[in-house]
Amino acid sequence: MDPLPFGLIAFRHAPVPLSGVCYGRLDVAAELTPEGAATAIERALGDLGLRPGVVWSSPLSRCALPAAELAARLGAPHAVDERLVEIAYGAWEGRAWSDIERDDPVAYAAWLDGWERAGPPGGESAIEVEARVRSFWCALSPACGPASGASTHLLVAHAGVLRALRVVACGASWIEAMSAPAPHLTAEHFPLPASAVSLAAR
Known part of the structure; x- marks a missing residue:
């Protein structure tokens, strides 16, 4: 992976x-300590030779706690954003998939x-997750570091947000995004919006 001067580096949280x-939305502790x-x-x-200017996370502890620890070590701000929370599974949260299939077969x-377009009862579809993640991504700025001039955003993320x-x-289809693995604690690089990079280049 070649690091870019402006970008977003995302890591999926540790396994649970x-x-x-x-x-999805259950606040489950990870197997690793923060x-x-x-x-x-x-x-x-x-x-990777990177020093992020800001560390983003969802409010769920499996992302927020290691992000806060990392931000403190790096001397960077920790920014919690509700748009980065994992997909909501509604009535299915906390239930075994085998029980859901047995007890709620039609849904x-x-x-x-x-x-892609239909969520579980009371939950979100992939398109709905995409909309809030797009809102987050479109708002990213290349000038995310203080005096250091750091221009890389770091995100401790959920698998649904990564996808x-x-x-x-990256312009992937949802089928492509779901087909590729999302390994824990492994870097994945995303570009910033073209508008942000163009602004930084002026």
């Missing part, structure tokens, strides 16, 4: 100790059939 459970996750991300940033089948960024920032 749940398997087979729907946990300090451990921050260390892994800090090491990866060092390998489950409808969601599998049209997840939405692939659609919004």
